[in-house]
Amino acid sequence: MKKENIPKLLNIQDLVINLKEKEKAFIDKKQEYEKFKKEKLELINLKEEEIRVLEKDIKNLKDNQREREDKVSSLKDKYQDEEKKALTIKNPKEALHLEKEMENLKGQIRRLEDEILDILLELEEKNKFYSEYKKELSKFKEEFSLEIEKYEKELKELREEIELISLEIEKNKKEIPMEEFLEFENLMRQKSNRAISKVINKEVCEGCKLSLPKVILDRLKKKEEIVYCPNCGRILWIES
Numbered sequence: 001m002k003k004e005n006i007p008k009l010l011n012i013q014d015l016v017i018n019l020k021e022k023e024k025a026f027i028d029k030k031q032e033y034e035k036f037k038k039e040k041l042e043l044i045n046l047k048e049e050e051i052r053v054l055e056k057d058i059k060n061l062k063d064n065q066r067e068r069e070d071k072v073s074s075l076k077d078k079y080q081d082e083e084k085k086a087l088t089i090k091n092p093k094e095a096l097h098l099e100k101e102m103e104n105l106k107g108q109i110r111r112l113e114d115e116i117l118d119i120l121l122e123l124e125e126k127n128k129f130y131s132e133y134k135k136e137l138s139k140f141k142e143e144f145s146l147e148i149e150k151y152e153k154e155l156k157e158l159r160e161e162i163e164l165i166s167l168e169i170e171k172n173k174k175e176i177p178m179e180e181f182l183e184f185e186n187l188m189r190q191k192s193n194r195a196i197s198k199v200i201n202k203e204v205c206e207g208c209k210l211s212l213p214k215v216i217l218d219r220l221k222k223k224e225e226i227v228y229c230p231n232c233g234r235i236l237w238i239e240s
């Protein structure tokens with residue numbers, strides 16, 4: 001490896017570190033997105049199921065209402081018939097019997113009408129819930145699709161950034177002889193993407209955070225050869 005290529009390699013190293021961070025951010029964001037989508041879709045299904053149950057309840061109540069209304073109307077017809085019949089009856093015993101029957105019919109009609117009233121009250125309540133649930137669900141879906149849009153946009157931006165950095169790395173790579181680059185790449189793999197380590201605070205290796213012996217620092221300052229950190233084995237670089 002040639003010393004003059006180290007600044008270029010250091011630049012590539014920064015790009016690679018940035019690339020890895022962006023790739024991780026992309027994976028994390030994607031996982032978060034999938035989790036978000038799954039949870040919200042489950043909730044939407046649940047809300048839709050609640051609405052379906054309410055729809056069924058409402059339908060049943062309406063059927064019950066209709067059934068009772070039909071009964072009431074046929075009982076009323078019967079009552080009218082008996083009213084007419086009552087006008088023609090002379091026999092007191094028969095008249096009494098008819099009167100009792102008419103009372104009985106009236107009682108049945110009253111009971112059914114009370115039931116219809118209860119059904120109407122229940123229907124009113126269910127209809128209220130139904131329209132509230134519907135409204136809630138459509139608002140929820142609206143918010144959900146906005147969130148989806150936001151996630152998609154963020155993922156797209158990260159993808160574009162990753163692509164740009166990759167292109168930049170490829171461009172910079174061309175300026176380094178192949179053999180040197182392979183050596184650098186190999187060291188990058190071994191040293192968790194930090195093959196080259198800057199000297200910070202005048203004497204500390206940034207890679208392993210240990211102070212460097214004076215003899216190493218002197219060799220480094222001469223800038224004649226490539227100097228490795230005796231502790232972590234990274235190529236050392238000192239800004240001039």
Ligand SMILES: [Zn+2]
Pocket residue numbers: 197205206207208209210229230231232233234
């Ligand atoms: Zn070190």
